[in-house]
Amino acid sequence: MSAFVSWSGGKDCMYAMHRFLLQSELPVSHLVNMCDETGLKSGSHGLDSALIKAQAEQLNVELVQKPTSKSQYRANFIETISKLKNEGVTTGIFGDIYLEAHREWIEEVCTEIGVTPVFPLWGMDTSELPDLFVADGYKSMVVAVRKEKLGEEWLGRIIDEKFVEDIKSLTEIDPCAEQGEYHTFVLDGPLFNKAVEYNINEKWEDECHLYLELKAITA
Numbered sequence: 001m002s003a004f005v006s007w008s009g010g011k012d013c014m015y016a017m018h019r020f021l022l023q024s025e026l027p028v029s030h031l032v033n034m035c036d037e038t039g040l041k042s043g044s045h046g047l048d049s050a051l052i053k054a055q056a057e058q059l060n061v062e063l064v065q066k067p068t069s070k071s072q073y074r075a076n077f078i079e080t081i082s083k084l085k086n087e088g089v090t091t092g093i094f095g096d097i098y099l100e101a102h103r104e105w106i107e108e109v110c111t112e113i114g115v116t117p118v119f120p121l122w123g124m125d126t127s128e129l130p131d132l133f134v135a136d137g138y139k140s141m142v143v144a145v146r147k148e149k150l151g152e153e154w155l156g157r158i159i160d161e162k163f164v165e166d167i168k169s170l171t172e173i174d175p176c177a178e179q180g181e182y183h184t185f186v187l188d189g190p191l192f193n194k195a196v197e198y199n200i201n202e203k204w205e206d207e208c209h210l211y212l213e214l215k216a217i218t219a
Contacts, residue, residue, distance in 0.1 A: 002029035003091035003118075004084055006106075007063075008044040009033070009052050011140045011159065012095030012121060012176065014186040015133050019120035020093050021191075028093070030084055031056050031063045034077060039067035045144055045183040046211055051198065054216040055185075058192045074109065081113050092117045097126055097178050126176040130164045138189035142182050144211045149173060149181040155203060155212040159184060185214060 003026050005017045017028055033052050034043045042052055049065055056063035064084070068076040081092065092115050096103050103119065110117040121129065133140075142157045150173070157163050167173060173181050188195035197217035204211050 001088055001090045002027050003093055004028070004030040004032050004064075004081070004089050005061075005093040006095070007031035007033045007052070007056075008095075008183075009042060009047050009055055009186065010045060010095075010184045011130075011133055011138065011186055012097070013093075014095075014138060014140070014189065014191075015129070015136075016093050016095035016120045018136065018138075018189075018191065020118060023120065024118075026091060028061055029087075029089060031059070031061050032077075032080060032084070033063060033065045034073065034080075035065050035067045037067055037069050039065065043068065043073075045185070046209075047143065047185060048213070048215055050218065051185065051196070051214055051216045054196050054198075054218070058194060058196055060193065078109060078113055081110075081115060085113060085115055090115055094119050095121055097121045097124060097129070097176060099178060126174050126178055127168060129176050130159060130167070131161075134160055134164060136190065138186060139195070140184040140186040141214075142212070143185045143214060144183040144209050146181050146209055147205070148208075152203070152210055154182060155210060156200065 005013055007013050035049055036043050040049055066076050066080045094106055096119050106117050140159045142154050145154050167175050198214045201213040201215050
Protein backbone atom coordinates (compact mmCIF):
# COMPACT_ATOMS: atom_id res chain seq x y z
CA MET A 1 0.00 0.00 0.00
CA SER A 2 1.13 3.55 -0.70
CA ALA A 3 -0.07 7.12 -1.23
CA PHE A 4 0.02 9.64 -4.06
CA VAL A 5 0.25 13.41 -3.71
CA SER A 6 -1.87 15.70 -5.88
CA TRP A 7 1.10 17.73 -7.10
CA SER A 8 1.36 21.27 -8.45
CA GLY A 9 5.00 21.82 -7.49
CA GLY A 10 4.01 24.49 -4.96
CA LYS A 11 4.39 24.92 -1.23
CA ASP A 12 1.03 23.54 -0.08
CA CYS A 13 1.28 20.13 -1.74
CA MET A 14 4.91 19.93 -0.59
CA TYR A 15 4.05 20.72 3.02
CA ALA A 16 1.05 18.39 2.94
CA MET A 17 3.41 15.60 1.89
CA HIS A 18 5.88 16.61 4.61
CA ARG A 19 3.26 16.50 7.35
CA PHE A 20 1.71 13.29 6.05
CA LEU A 21 5.06 11.50 6.24
CA LEU A 22 5.50 12.69 9.82
CA GLN A 23 2.10 11.31 10.81
CA SER A 24 1.83 8.12 8.74
CA GLU A 25 3.87 4.98 8.09
CA LEU A 26 2.45 4.78 4.57
CA PRO A 27 5.07 5.66 1.92
CA VAL A 28 4.48 8.20 -0.84
CA SER A 29 4.94 6.37 -4.13
CA HIS A 30 3.70 8.88 -6.72
CA LEU A 31 3.29 12.58 -7.44
CA VAL A 32 0.33 13.22 -9.75
CA ASN A 33 0.65 16.37 -11.84
CA MET A 34 -2.18 17.33 -14.19
CA CYS A 35 -0.81 19.20 -17.21
CA ASP A 36 -2.27 21.33 -19.96
CA GLU A 37 -3.35 19.65 -23.20
CA THR A 38 0.14 19.90 -24.70
CA GLY A 39 1.75 18.23 -21.69
CA LEU A 40 4.38 20.98 -21.69
CA LYS A 41 3.08 22.96 -18.72
CA SER A 42 1.65 22.06 -15.33
CA GLY A 43 -2.05 22.80 -15.38
CA SER A 44 -2.36 24.62 -12.08
CA HIS A 45 0.62 27.02 -12.00
CA GLY A 46 1.69 27.08 -15.66
CA LEU A 47 5.11 25.68 -14.75
CA ASP A 48 7.37 24.00 -17.29
CA SER A 49 6.65 20.26 -17.00
CA ALA A 50 10.40 19.56 -17.12
CA LEU A 51 10.75 21.63 -13.95
CA ILE A 52 8.23 19.38 -12.19
CA LYS A 53 10.19 16.35 -13.41
CA ALA A 54 13.40 17.78 -11.96
CA GLN A 55 11.61 18.36 -8.67
CA ALA A 56 10.32 14.78 -8.54
CA GLU A 57 13.81 13.44 -9.27
CA GLN A 58 15.25 15.31 -6.29
CA LEU A 59 12.41 14.01 -4.11
CA ASN A 60 12.98 10.43 -5.30
CA VAL A 61 9.27 9.95 -5.99
CA GLU A 62 7.80 8.66 -9.24
CA LEU A 63 6.02 11.38 -11.21
CA VAL A 64 2.83 10.83 -13.20
CA GLN A 65 1.99 13.71 -15.56
CA LYS A 66 -1.36 13.62 -17.32
CA PRO A 67 -2.24 16.09 -20.11
CA THR A 68 -5.85 17.24 -19.99
CA SER A 69 -8.28 19.91 -21.07
CA LYS A 70 -10.37 21.64 -18.41
CA SER A 71 -13.51 19.94 -19.67
CA GLN A 72 -11.91 16.48 -19.37
CA TYR A 73 -10.09 17.13 -16.09
CA ARG A 74 -12.36 15.00 -13.91
CA ALA A 75 -12.37 12.05 -16.31
CA ASN A 76 -8.61 12.15 -16.78
CA PHE A 77 -7.98 12.51 -13.05
CA ILE A 78 -10.19 9.49 -12.34
CA GLU A 79 -8.45 7.47 -15.06
CA THR A 80 -5.00 8.35 -13.71
CA ILE A 81 -5.76 7.58 -10.07
CA SER A 82 -7.64 4.40 -10.95
CA LYS A 83 -4.49 3.07 -12.63
CA LEU A 84 -2.49 3.87 -9.49
CA LYS A 85 -5.08 2.11 -7.36
CA ASN A 86 -4.51 -1.01 -9.43
CA GLU A 87 -0.81 -0.72 -8.53
CA GLY A 88 -1.55 -0.64 -4.79
CA VAL A 89 -2.11 3.06 -4.12
CA THR A 90 -4.78 3.43 -1.44
CA THR A 91 -4.52 7.07 -0.32
CA GLY A 92 -4.40 10.53 -1.88
CA ILE A 93 -2.73 13.51 -0.20
CA PHE A 94 -4.10 16.98 -0.90
CA GLY A 95 -2.83 20.42 0.17
CA ASP A 96 -6.22 22.09 0.68
CA ILE A 97 -6.57 24.22 3.81
CA TYR A 98 -10.13 25.54 4.03
CA LEU A 99 -11.95 25.62 0.69
CA GLU A 100 -14.95 23.39 1.40
CA ALA A 101 -16.21 23.16 -2.19
CA HIS A 102 -12.89 21.87 -3.47
CA ARG A 103 -12.59 19.38 -0.62
CA GLU A 104 -16.08 18.08 -1.39
CA TRP A 105 -15.11 17.60 -5.05
CA ILE A 106 -11.99 15.67 -4.05
CA GLU A 107 -13.90 13.48 -1.61
CA GLU A 108 -16.57 12.73 -4.20
CA VAL A 109 -14.02 11.75 -6.86
CA CYS A 110 -11.89 9.68 -4.46
CA THR A 111 -14.98 7.83 -3.26
CA GLU A 112 -15.83 7.01 -6.86
CA ILE A 113 -12.31 5.67 -7.44
CA GLY A 114 -12.08 3.88 -4.10
CA VAL A 115 -9.10 5.66 -2.53
CA THR A 116 -8.97 7.57 0.75
CA PRO A 117 -8.28 11.33 0.58
CA VAL A 118 -6.32 12.95 3.40
CA PHE A 119 -5.83 16.66 4.03
CA PRO A 120 -2.81 17.19 6.34
CA LEU A 121 -3.13 21.00 6.27
CA TRP A 122 -6.90 21.16 6.69
CA GLY A 123 -8.07 23.68 9.28
CA MET A 124 -4.60 25.00 10.05
CA ASP A 125 -4.17 28.74 10.60
CA THR A 126 -3.06 30.28 7.30
CA SER A 127 -1.25 33.04 9.19
CA GLU A 128 0.96 30.39 10.83
CA LEU A 129 1.52 27.95 7.97
CA PRO A 130 4.07 30.05 6.04
CA ASP A 131 6.17 30.38 9.21
CA LEU A 132 6.08 26.61 9.74
CA PHE A 133 7.00 25.97 6.10
CA VAL A 134 10.05 28.21 6.39
CA ALA A 135 11.01 26.92 9.84
CA ASP A 136 10.94 23.33 8.59
CA GLY A 137 13.58 24.18 6.02
CA TYR A 138 11.72 24.53 2.72
CA LYS A 139 12.68 27.05 0.06
CA SER A 140 10.17 28.15 -2.55
CA MET A 141 9.82 30.98 -5.06
CA VAL A 142 6.79 33.00 -6.13
CA VAL A 143 6.20 32.16 -9.81
CA ALA A 144 2.74 33.64 -10.40
CA VAL A 145 0.52 36.37 -8.93
CA ARG A 146 -3.04 37.47 -9.52
CA LYS A 147 -2.92 40.95 -11.02
CA GLU A 148 -5.79 42.29 -8.95
CA LYS A 149 -4.09 41.19 -5.72
CA LEU A 150 -0.30 41.52 -6.06
CA GLY A 151 2.14 43.39 -8.27
CA GLU A 152 5.03 42.27 -10.45
CA GLU A 153 7.52 43.00 -7.67
CA TRP A 154 6.37 39.85 -5.87
CA LEU A 155 7.48 37.59 -8.72
CA GLY A 156 10.72 35.79 -7.97
CA ARG A 157 10.58 36.40 -4.25
CA ILE A 158 11.76 33.58 -2.02
CA ILE A 159 9.39 32.63 0.78
CA ASP A 160 11.50 33.42 3.81
CA GLU A 161 10.95 35.27 7.08
CA LYS A 162 10.91 38.67 5.33
CA PHE A 163 8.40 37.46 2.74
CA VAL A 164 6.13 36.11 5.48
CA GLU A 165 6.33 39.41 7.34
CA ASP A 166 5.50 41.37 4.18
CA ILE A 167 2.62 39.17 3.03
CA LYS A 168 1.03 39.24 6.48
CA SER A 169 1.05 43.05 6.39
CA LEU A 170 -1.41 42.95 3.46
CA THR A 171 -4.77 42.55 5.14
CA GLU A 172 -6.63 41.65 1.92
CA ILE A 173 -4.31 38.74 1.11
CA ASP A 174 -4.46 35.25 2.58
CA PRO A 175 -0.85 34.62 3.72
CA CYS A 176 -1.01 31.08 2.26
CA ALA A 177 -2.71 32.29 -0.95
CA GLU A 178 -5.51 29.78 -0.50
CA GLN A 179 -7.61 32.09 -2.69
CA GLY A 180 -5.02 31.93 -5.48
CA GLU A 181 -3.36 35.28 -4.77
CA TYR A 182 0.05 33.85 -5.64
CA HIS A 183 1.60 30.52 -6.61
CA THR A 184 4.98 29.05 -5.79
CA PHE A 185 7.54 26.49 -6.88
CA VAL A 186 9.45 24.56 -4.22
CA LEU A 187 13.19 24.55 -4.88
CA ASP A 188 14.64 22.73 -1.90
CA GLY A 189 13.89 21.26 1.50
CA PRO A 190 14.55 18.39 3.89
CA LEU A 191 13.00 15.77 1.58
CA PHE A 192 15.14 16.80 -1.42
CA ASN A 193 18.42 15.14 -2.42
CA LYS A 194 19.61 18.57 -3.51
CA ALA A 195 18.08 21.83 -4.69
CA VAL A 196 16.40 21.95 -8.09
CA GLU A 197 18.66 23.76 -10.57
CA TYR A 198 16.93 26.32 -12.76
CA ASN A 199 17.30 29.39 -14.93
CA ILE A 200 14.96 32.37 -14.81
CA ASN A 201 13.67 32.79 -18.34
CA GLU A 202 11.17 35.62 -18.72
CA LYS A 203 8.04 37.20 -17.33
CA TRP A 204 4.75 36.85 -19.14
CA GLU A 205 1.08 37.42 -18.44
CA ASP A 206 -2.43 36.39 -19.31
CA GLU A 207 -5.71 38.10 -18.55
CA CYS A 208 -5.60 37.50 -14.80
CA HIS A 209 -2.03 36.55 -13.83
CA LEU A 210 1.60 37.58 -14.08
CA TYR A 211 4.10 34.73 -14.40
CA LEU A 212 7.81 34.19 -13.94
CA GLU A 213 8.99 31.41 -16.23
CA LEU A 214 11.62 29.07 -14.83
CA LYS A 215 13.48 26.49 -16.90
CA ALA A 216 15.03 23.37 -15.43
CA ILE A 217 18.76 22.89 -15.93
CA THR A 218 19.15 19.34 -17.18
CA ALA A 219 22.33 17.36 -17.65
